Amino acid sequence: MKVKMLCRDPNDYVRETKKDIFKMPRNYDSSLHPLEVPREYSRALNSTKLERVFAKPFLGSLDGHKDGVHALCKHPTQLSILLSGACDGEIKIWNLAERKCLQTYIAHDGFVRGICMNPSASMFLSCGNDKIIKHWSYDPLSKSKSCDAIQTIVGKTFYTSIDHHFKKPVYATSGERVDVWDINHLEPVKSYSWGVDSHYSTKFSPVEHNILASAAADRSVILYDIRQSVPMRKVVLAMSSNQICWNPLEAMIFTVANEDHNLYTFDMRKLDCPLQVHKDHVGAVMALDYSPTGKQFVSASYDKTIRIFEANNGHSREVYHTKRMQHVMAIKWSLDDKYIISGSDEMNIRMWKAQAAEKLGLMKPREREQLEYGEKLKEKFKYFPQIKTIKRHRHLPRPVYNAIKENRIIKASRQRKEANRRAHSKPGTVPFVAEKKKAVVDEQE
Numbered sequence: 001m002k003v004k005m006l007c008r009d010p011n012d013y014v015r016e017t018k019k020d021i022f023k024m025p026r027n028y029d030s031s032l033h034p035l036e037v038p039r040e041y042s043r044a045l046n047s048t049k050l051e052r053v054f055a056k057p058f059l060g061s062l063d064g065h066k067d068g069v070h071a072l073c074k075h076p077t078q079l080s081i082l083l084s085g086a087c088d089g090e091i092k093i094w095n096l097a098e099r100k101c102l103q104t105y106i107a108h109d110g111f112v113r114g115i116c117m118n119p120s121a122s123m124f125l126s127c128g129n130d131k132i133i134k135h136w137s138y139d140p141l142s143k144s145k146s147c148d149a150i151q152t153i154v155g156k157t158f159y160t161s162i163d164h165h166f167k168k169p170v171y172a173t174s175g176e177r178v179d180v181w182d183i184n185h186l187e188p189v190k191s192y193s194w195g196v197d198s199h200y201s202t203k204f205s206p207v208e209h210n211i212l213a214s215a216a217a218d219r220s221v222i223l224y225d226i227r228q229s230v231p232m233r234k235v236v237l238a239m240s241s242n243q244i245c246w247n248p249l250e251a252m253i254f255t256v257a258n259e260d261h262n263l264y265t266f267d268m269r270k271l272d273c274p275l276q277v278h279k280d281h282v283g284a285v286m287a288l289d290y291s292p293t294g295k296q297f298v299s300a301s302y303d304k305t306i307r308i309f310e311a312n313n314g315h316s317r318e319v320y321h322t323k324r325m326q327h328v329m330a331i332k333w334s335l336d337d338k339y340i341i342s343g344s345d346e347m348n349i350r351m352w353k354a355q356a357a358e359k360l361g362l363m364k365p366r367e368r369e370q371l372e373y374g375e376k377l378k379e380k381f382k383y384f385p386q387i388k389t390i391k392r393h394r395h396l397p398r399p400v401y402n403a404i405k406e407n408r409i410i411k412a413s414r415q416r417k418e419a420n421r422r423a424h425s426k427p428g429t430v431p432f433v434a435e436k437k438k439a440v441v442d443e444q445e
Contacts, residue, residue, distance in 0.1 A: 044381040047374035048390050055356035057320050059339070062094055062349040064101050069343030072330040073115040073124065079336050081140075083124060084349055085112025091126055093138075096341070096351065105147050107134060114162035116171065118183070123150070127159035127173055135183075153186055161201045166209045170226070174199035178214050180226050192224055194231050201243045207251035211268075215241035219441070221256055223268055235271040236442040237264070243287050247311065249294030257285035261407075263299055264439055265311070272443050273436050278309045280316045282403035287331045291354070298340050298354075300328035303400055306342055306352070319394050320352050 030036065062084075071085035080097040089108035092101050108128030117124040117138070127133045135151040157176040164171045169183040178199055179188035198217040205211040212224040219240045223233045239259040247253040253275070255265045263278040263285055283303030290297040290311075298308050299316075304325055307316035320340075330343035333354070340352040353360070363371075381387050396404070422430040 040377055041381055041384070043374070044377035045387055045390075048378055048387050051357045051378075052390060052393070054359075057318075057353045057356040058322060059351040059353060060099060061351070062099060062101075063347070064092060065090065065347045065349075068329065068345040068347060069349055070329045071112050071115045072332045072341060072343050072349075073117055074332050074335060076117055076119055076121050078121070079334060082332070082341060082349070083115050083117070084343060085115050085126060086347070087111050089128060089130075091115065091136075094349070102140075103147070105136065107136075107149075108132060113160050114173075116162050116164040118164050118169070119166060125162055125164065125171060127162045129158050131155045131158050133159065133162070133173065133181075160199060163203050165204055166206055168209070172202050172204065172212055172226075174202035174214050178202055178212070178222075178224065180212075190226065190229065192222075192231050194220075194222055194234060196220065200241070203244045203246060203254075205246045205251065205254075206248045207246070213244045213246070213254055215244050215256060221266070232445070233268070233271060234444045235266070235440060236444075238439050238441055242285065245288050245290055245297065247294045248290055248292060255288060255290075255297060257288045257299060258439075259284045260439075261285065261301075262439070263288060263309070272440060273434075274439060276312060276314060277436055277439065278314055278316070280307055280319070281305070282400055282407060286327070286329050289331050289333045291333045292335055292337050296354075298331050298333055300331035300342055302327045303403070304328065304344075304397070305400060306331065306340065308340075308354070318356055319396065320356075321397055321400075322350070324348070325350065
């Protein structure tokens with residue numbers, strides 16, 4: 001009589017120590033794994049749900065200002081240093097890691113409109129409503145705590161923003177005109193104007209260092225080359241823009257924060273139509289800042305919310321808000337791509353995670369592998385209805401939620417009216433205009 005038995009050698013699957021590694025053979029033939037896709041879908045669904053459960057983006061706040069925070073400035077080399085300017089003329093230097101104020105300056109009489117730092121981080125500059133530009137020395141190793149400016153420049157008009165060149169000892173200010181200054185001179189080297197009495201914001205390009213952009217009161221966005229004596233190009237939008245930010249990796253791309261609740265991304269070589277319209281805000285967009293990767297940017301709005309957008313997506317992937325937070329006037333994305341810092345009208349500076357569900361601190365290798373595996377599965381099944389709904393769902397403040405519903409009704413009504421006019425008019429009388437092109441009124445060179 002013969003008896004057939006399964007015989008396994010324990011040495012094949014039992015490890016004597018943790019360092020013993022056995023390669024487990026696996027056959028990837030799909031016919032041998034008929035339930036692989038349903039199993040992966042269940043894991044992707046659970047991973048998406050857990051992401052929403054652990055989404056706690058708010059990290060903490062910095063208290064100390066006595067008025068609304070309207071200006072923020074990042075240190076060019078240190079992640080933990082932040083400069084902030086308030087409406088009472090006070091400038092504070094913060095250590096974000098320790099969440100404490102390092103130094104306070106009584107800088108201006110009135111609003112601090114702009115702060116910037118030179119590339120070597122040896123000094124920072126500020127401007128305000130009192131028509132004064134001040135140069136301040138920054139040396140964290142110095143024992144003397146002097147609160148006096150090393151240079152004061154009294155201008156003829158008020159200043160609304162200031163930005164430093166990324167390579168040269170040159171900076172630019174905006175006000176009744178756009179002025180370019182040398183750090184060692186008391187008078188502007190060049191002044192630009194193009195039929196407008198006020199400019200709200202100005203910004204140097206981080207890639208093409210000699211290119212400068214400004215947002216003006218006549219609803220225009222103007223481009224300059226500081227090597228030339230006249231402006232280069234101009235595009236007029238339907239409503240005025242509050243701030244400009246350049247993409248740090250794509251030289252020709254910039255985004256403007258507009259009063260019509262939207263953000264517009266342009267290619268400076270073709271200004272007749274924006275590349276992308278970023279929607280979802282229900283109030284004027286006051287500020288924005290790109291991430292160091294150039295793939296995302298964050299926007300701050302008068303509707304008391306912060307939204308994070310993909311650079312090539314028209315709708316936000318994340319919205320942040322708290323009960324106490326009022327109109328958000330300033331926003332910055334940290335240089336390590338992990339944090340967002342916001343300044344608002346109720347005198348607080350808040351720190352947020354760029355990825356709401358990201359776990360901070362050290363992770364074990366197996367935990368990191370599990371998270372990476374979950375991310376790949378969510379990417380694979382992101383268009384499935386249930387996963388898509390859970391991933392997009394957000395709890396919003398009631399005023400924002402009601403405003404979104406109202407805007408949706410207004411937009412549908414406007415589209416219906418336009419379609420009816422086109423249907424009941426002679427062919428070609430009411431041409432179809434794409435939504436992107438409606439924002440641009442005029443382009444000039």
